[in-house]
Amino acid sequence: MTKTDTTDAGPPPGAPAPRGRTRSGLGRALLGAAGIAAFLTLWEAVPRLGLVSDRYLPPATEVLGVLAQRATTPGFWAAVGDTLHGWALGLAIAFAAAVVLGFTLGALPRVRAFTTSTVDFLRPIPSVALIPLAVLLYGTDIRSTLLLVVYACFWLIYIQVLYGVADVDPVAEQTARSYGLGRLARIRYVVWPTTLPYLMTGLRLAAAVALILSITAQLIIGTPGIGQEIAIAQSSNAVAYVYALIVATGILGVLINMGVRVLERRVLRWHTSVRGEATA
Amino acid sequence: MRHRLLALAAGTALLATTACGGGSQDPPSSEGGDELTQLTAGVIPIVDVAPVYLGVQEGIFEEHGIDLALETSAGGAAIVPGVVSGEFDLGFSNVVSLIVAREQGLPLATLTNGATSTGEQGADFGGVFVAEGSDIESAADLEGTTVAINTLSNIGDTTVRNSVRVAGGDPADIDFIELPFPDMPAALETGQVDAVWAVEPFGTVIRQAGGQQITSNFVDTDPDLSVAAYFTSEQRLAEDPELFDSLTAALQESLTYAEDNPDAVREVLTTYTEIDQSVVDELVLPRFPAEIDRDSVQALADLMLEDGLIDAEADLDTLIR
Numbered sequence: 001m002t003k004t005d006t007t008d009a010g011p012p013p014g015a016p017a018p019r020g021r022t023r024s025g026l027g028r029a030l031l032g033a034a035g036i037a038a039f040l041t042l043w044e045a046v047p048r049l050g051l052v053s054d055r056y057l058p059p060a061t062e063v064l065g066v067l068a069q070r071a072t073t074p075g076f077w078a079a080v081g082d083t084l085h086g087w088a089l090g091l092a093i094a095f096a097a098a099v100v101l102g103f104t105l106g107a108l109p110r111v112r113a114f115t116t117s118t119v120d121f122l123r124p125i126p127s128v129a130l131i132p133l134a135v136l137l138y139g140t141d142i143r144s145t146l147l148l149v150v151y152a153c154f155w156l157i158y159i160q161v162l163y164g165v166a167d168v169d170p171v172a173e174q175t176a177r178s179y180g181l182g183r184l185a186r187i188r189y190v191v192w193p194t195t196l197p198y199l200m201t202g203l204r205l206a207a208a209v210a211l212i213l214s215i216t217a218q219l220i221i222g223t224p225g226i227g228q229e230i231a232i233a234q235s236s237n238a239v240a241y242v243y244a245l246i247v248a249t250g251i252l253g254v255l256i257n258m259g260v261r262v263l264e265r266r267v268l269r270w271h272t273s274v275r276g277e278a279t280a
Numbered sequence: 281m282r283h284r285l286l287a288l289a290a291g292t293a294l295l296a297t298t299a300c301g302g303g304s305q306d307p308p309s310s311e312g313g314d315e316l317t318q319l320t321a322g323v324i325p326i327v328d329v330a331p332v333y334l335g336v337q338e339g340i341f342e343e344h345g346i347d348l349a350l351e352t353s354a355g356g357a358a359i360v361p362g363v364v365s366g367e368f369d370l371g372f373s374n375v376v377s378l379i380v381a382r383e384q385g386l387p388l389a390t391l392t393n394g395a396t397s398t399g400e401q402g403a404d405f406g407g408v409f410v411a412e413g414s415d416i417e418s419a420a421d422l423e424g425t426t427v428a429i430n431t432l433s434n435i436g437d438t439t440v441r442n443s444v445r446v447a448g449g450d451p452a453d454i455d456f457i458e459l460p461f462p463d464m465p466a467a468l469e470t471g472q473v474d475a476v477w478a479v480e481p482f483g484t485v486i487r488q489a490g491g492q493q494i495t496s497n498f499v500d501t502d503p504d505l506s507v508a509a510y511f512t513s514e515q516r517l518a519e520d521p522e523l524f525d526s527l528t529a530a531l532q533e534s535l536t537y538a539e540d541n542p543d544a545v546r547e548v549l550t551t552y553t554e555i556d557q558s559v560v561d562e563l564v565l566p567r568f569p570a571e572i573d574r575d576s577v578q579a580l581a582d583l584m585l586e587d588g589l590i591d592a593e594a595d596l597d598t599l600i601r
Contacts, residue, residue: 055489056466135358139322139367140351222353232325232352234462237485238554 058240067244076229080248083225086142086214087256090149091206098154099199102161103187106195112162123159127152127213128220135221142224145217152213153206160202164195197271200264207260211253226252316347317523321510322359322368325352325553327405327480328395328508329372330545331568333552335534344530346523352552360386363513370527374508375577376435376584382599383590387514389601391524392531394508395566396573397498404496405566406479406507408440411468412490416475419447419495425474428459428467435507436477438583439497446500465489481555484563501583502576509572517601532570539568572600 040060047054054062070076105112127148134144168191176186218227226245233241268274323329332350335341341348351368353359360381362368372394373381381388398404408427410416416425422444429436441451459467464476465485475494478486483493498505510531517524538545546560555563574596581594 053466053469132361136361136365139362139365140353140358141367221358222351228352232552233554234460235325236554236556237462237465237481237559238556241554 056239058243062240063243063247066240067247070241070244076248079224079226079229080252082142082223083211083214083218083227083249083252086145086149086217086223086225087207087210089142090146090214091153091203091210093146094150094153094206094210095157095203097150098157098161098202102158103165103191103195106162106165106191107183107187119155119158123155125151128216131217131220134217140222140224144221145214145223145225148213148217149210152209156206156209157199157202160198160205161195164198165191167198168194197268197273200268204257204260204264207256208253211249211256215249315345316342317345318347318349319369319523319527320349320351320367322351322353322362322371324359324372327549327553327555327563328566330548330565331534331538332372332510332531333548334538334541334544335530337548337551338534338537340533340537341527341530344526344533346527346530348530350552360388363388363511363516366513366516369516370510370512372508372510374435375506375572375580376438376589378509378511378599379577379581379584379594379596380434380589382595383592388511388599389514389517390509390511390572390599391528391601392510392535393506393569393572394510395506396569397496397501397503397505397507398564398567399499399503401496401499402493403564404493404498405483405564406477406498407483407493407496408443408475408477409464409468409483409486409491410475410494411471411486412492414474416494419443419497419500420449421494422454422475423449423451424453426455426457428457428464428473428476430459430461430477432456432458433587433589435580436497438580438587438589439501440477441587442583443495443497443500447495465491480563480565481553481559484559488559488562502573502579504569504573505576505580506569506572507566535568535570574600 043057043060046052047057047059058066105115130148130151134147138144138147172190172194173186176190181189214225215227215230217223218225218229219231220227222228222231226249230242230245233245265274321332323332329350332348336348336350351362353362359368359371359373360377363371364386370391374394378388378390395405397406408419408422416422419440422440427437427440429440437456440456441454444451444454457473459473459476461478461482464473464478464482467473468476468486468491469489476486477497487493498507512524542565545565546563549555549560550557577596577600581590581596584590585593
């Protein structure tokens with residue numbers, strides 16, 4: 001594997017590795033850059049040509065200028081910090097709870113069957129529907145953000161863990177048993193490696209959803225962070241700053257996604273989907 | 281089934297809040313002389329709450345032994361629940377919402393006035409605006425038009441309907457649509473709506489784009505209309521009446537300070553909003569009398585009854601302290 005593969009987004013695990021990656025990787029990077037340039041040009045042109053009033057959609061240069069200027073103020077970074085804090089903490093809590101419960105219930109088929117109906121009822125409830133409850137419980141505290149983030153992310157990861165645990169190869173399991181591996185050893189050497197790719201998929205999905213919900217909570221409830229800044233800018237008619245903040249959340253989302261993918265590749269470097277060998 | 285589960289969850293959660301609400305939030309009741317009592321206010325980051333920001337900045341709350349933290353809640357959605365659950369010690373809300381909440385059985389009580397109409401027709405901090413060149417020239421012309429307001433069945437449509445009645449029109453066939461204030465200037469300009477009911481800073485934004493205020497619905501209701509108020513819950517009030525006396529005094533002093541120093545108000549706006557300086561310089565400030573004008577609130581409550589926002593005569597004696 002070349003170094004470029006760990007830094008760019010790359011194909012999802014499971015996709016066959018294309019040939020001549022370095023060359024096409026570079027070409028893709030160039031195409032990507034050209035795409036962004038074209039998008040920014042379009043954004044710049046639409047208000048400049050008067051297709052949309054620049055009072056409601058300031059040109060790209062103005063928005064990016066505002067973003068660059070705001071990026072020098074501590075208030076901006078405090079908002080970014082608050083957002084990342086809610087994101088990371090919520091994701092961590094959901095991850096820990098989902099892993100513990102997923103492995104436990106995965107190992108206890110009867111308990112799992114007993115809880116399935118409840119899980120299937122709770123899981124489709126959109127996290128945003130819990131906003132009134134969050135407001136009632138925690139007001140504009142960060143715990144409101146955490147409630148929404150943890151709720152949404154927990155199910156994503158939990159379900160993946162259950163699938164993973166259920167995917168354990170019975171032959172491998174039997175083999176481990178006949179070699180005399182205990183319950184914990186079997187979890188460590190059989191269940192965990194099988195579940196890990198599922199777990200990473202859950203984490204990747206949850207990382208994106210956690211950012212969405214953390215911004216949503218800030219925007220609607222008013223917990224501190226970028227979302228709250230957007231709401232304040234909006235109620236102040238600071239249109240360019242609103243767009244600047246939206247761009248900032250986009251950048252944050254891209255960085256988070258890249259980070260999780262790098263993590264995924266490291267953790268699953270032994271796995272066929274990442275090693276790039278065709279699965280038999 | 282899902283609803284029942286949710287209700288169950290909500291019920292348990294409510295119990296949990298009431299259970300922890302008692303202990304943790306209790307401030308150290310003014311023991312030593314210098315010890316400040318920490319209070320949290322839920323406010324909306326708009327022009328109307330400038331006096332509390334000024335009060336904090338000028339140390340007025342500290343002089344009364346209070347360390348006031350201001351938590352902003354963008355739409356104000358979190359404020360009333362926050363005050364009821366004890367998360368906030370006080371909040372800021374328009375009086376129509378308070379009267380409705382009170383009728384629904386929420387134990388709210390006002391502390392002081394919040395913001396009052398300027399009383400000047402055509403130059404109030406909130407009013408009905410039309411785009412440049414519109415043929416709607418007065419409230420009576422609003423008959424049969426589409427008017428945007430921020431929240432249906434609240435202070436906006438109630439007072440606008442009254443303005444139309446006062447001008448001799450029939451408000452029955454006005455089509456009110458709900459639109460957030462920030463979206464109003466664009467909606468007006470693109471002709472999506474015929475008129476909007478907007479407050480500052482969006483009134484100024486609309487005026488700067490060539491629009492104009494055709495009627496001042498607060499003034500039509502009462503030139504001294506108390507539009508919004510600071511409030512708390514009866515429970516908090518009963519827990520520590522002395523503390524709330526100091527708080528009320530500090531709020532009143534802050535309001536008076538703001539009323540006397542409009543330049544300071546404009547200046548403090550730039551600390552908690554992102555309003556452009558050119559708008560800050562031009563926007564119409566509300567008046568900030570310390571006391572609620574009881575008669576004006578009564579006039580508003582009568583309109584609410586007439587429009588069916590409340591089913592029975594509002595009990596202002598319990599709401600206004």
